[in-house]
Amino acid sequence: MFYTNDTPKKVHNTAEAAGQGKKGYEEYWEDWKKAAEQLLTAPKTPRLEATGISKLTPAQRKLAHGDIAKLAGKAREIKKQIDGLEKGKIDSATATAKLKAAVYGAGASTPASTTLVSAFGADPDNTDRDTVCQAESGNQKVKTVAAALACLCMKASGGGTANWQTSTCTKKADGSTGWDSGSSAPNIGDMKTALKACPKRRKAAARSADLTAAVDGVLSSIEAGDTDGYIGHFVTAGCNGSKGNGICVKITGYTANPTAAIAKVPWIHNIQELATELNKREVAAQEAHRLNQMLKLEAEAANAIIAEAKEAPDMALSIPATSTVAKDEAAxxxxxxxxxxxxxxxxxxxxxxxxxxxxxxxxxxxxxxxxxxNSGTGESTSKCTxxxxxxxxxxxxxxxxxxxxxxxxxxxxx
Structure with missing residues (x-):
């Protein structure tokens, strides 16, 4: 019923086109159509042949049909559950790209490819360090992890003992030039050195829990001031690199509304969103694995039914419509x-x-x-009447x- 009379054969697009309308087949037709099309190109697929179903006689197939049909119905419902899983809006490639953008900035994917423009949105030039080191979405701001490291780790280049003369991160992240507020831009070489000093990720792919833990570590280090929040060494106000103020990153409006303030920090907010989407993907993958295991069990049950039908005795394959009882000798x-x-x-x-x-x-x-x-009727008289x-x-x-x-x-x- 699936194929047309064309040469070569084609599969009917709908149940109605196959002359099978209003029989309840519409719901299943798309799946049946795909299977029928596969059989046109590969009549004996290895998986199907492995079941042994093609070697069953018509009588054996009839014996197995009912149970196989029930299993097929269960399998279809399981597949519908798999197809309906909320897998998130992100795949591995997109997740990697988003994470790199949060760390290195747009267009960069490694410490070596990072630029002042990718890190800050625009070259800070000689803009005051205090103005640049604010975690916001605008240009010449801390839009990335790379920019945050520059503000947190890069020593001030002048000002004597009144300024931070060494890095607050590691000696390697000090930089050779330093960043003097209002008179020079951060040195890109020093920023790349700070990025390279970050711990290397183990070979296993990062999961949503890893990203969440990293962000939580940053959030837990925020110090709330009178109105704003600060990451790093904060003293009184601003992050200009002086020991009197601090070598830090400022989060405007944090004290009054931490959630709203963090939402305006691109690199933190974007990593949080990425973790949420990855979590959906991971949960869906776990559920898909469970459902696929159920499908595997249904397939094994189908194979057992086929094997049982193949070994069925002839008596089980031929059941007469009516049975004749031998007449008793006392008749x-x-x-x-x-x-x-x-x-x-x-x-x-x-x-x-x-x-x-x-x-x-x-x-x-x-x-x-x-x-x-009874006389004239030919009907038998009851023995017990x-x-x-x-x-x-x-x-x-x-x-x-x-x-x-x-x-x-x-x-x-x-």
Missing amino acids: PQNCTKHKNNETCVQKGCRWEEKGGKSDTERTCKPKKGEGET SLDTEDKCQVVQGKTHPGKKYVCGWIEEK
């Missing part, structure tokens, strides 16, 4: 074959006189009413009650 038409009193009575018949002759010359006949028909007790009915049917025995067609108590 009325068989009474005449019994030749003595004992056998005749045991078989539920009557031993009738035959012209007054000796007992051995009598005739075995059906009991009165058995095997007779005129009887008023169960014992009498059992007698005329050639049966005996437990604990009783036959005596010449009658029943007597033991």
Whole structure:
């Protein structure tokens, strides 16, 4: 029913086109269509052949069909659950790109490719360090991790003992030039050195929990001032590199509303969003794995059904529409074959006189009413119609009650 009469064959696009409309097939047709199309190009796929189903006889297939159909229904529902999983809006490549952008800035992907423009949005030039070292989304601001490291780690180049003369991070991150507020831009070479000094990630891919832990570490280090928050060494106000103020990153408006303030810090906010999307992806992957294991069990059950059908005896493969019960020897038409009193009575018949002759010359006949028909109708007369007790009915049917025995067609108590 799936294929057209075209040469080469094609699969009907809809159940209605196949002449199978309004039969409840519409819901399944798209899946059936894909399977039918695959069979056109690969009639004997390795996975299908491995089940042994192609070697079943028509009778064996019929025997397995019902159970296989039930399993197929379960498998389809499982697949619908897999297709409906919320997998997040991000894939591995996009996640990597977003993370690198948060660290190095737009267009950069390594410490070596990082520039002042990618890190700060625009070259800070000789803008005051205090103005640049604010975590905001505008240009010449701390828009990336790279920019934050410049503000936190790069020593001031002048000002004597009043300024930070060494890095607050590591000796390697001090830089050779330093960054003097209002008179020079941060040295890009020094910023790259600070980036390279960061700990290396183990080979395993970062998960959402790793990103969340990293962000939480930053958030827990924020010091709340009278109105703003600060990351790094904060003394009184501003982050101009002097020991009187601080070598730090300022988060405007943090004290009054930390959540709103953090949302305006691009590199923190973007990593938080990335962690959320990765978490959705990870949860979906775990659920998909569980559901795929269920599909595997259904496939194994189907293979077992096919194997069982293949080994089924012939009797199980051919079930007649009606069964014929062998007629009992006590049936009325068989009474005449019994030749003595004992056998005749045991078989539920009557031993009738035959012209007054000796007992051995009598005739075995059906009991009165058995095997007779209503005159002119040809319908059999019921054996028990005129009887008023169960014992009498059992007698005329050639049966005996437990604990009783036959005596010449009658029943007597033991």
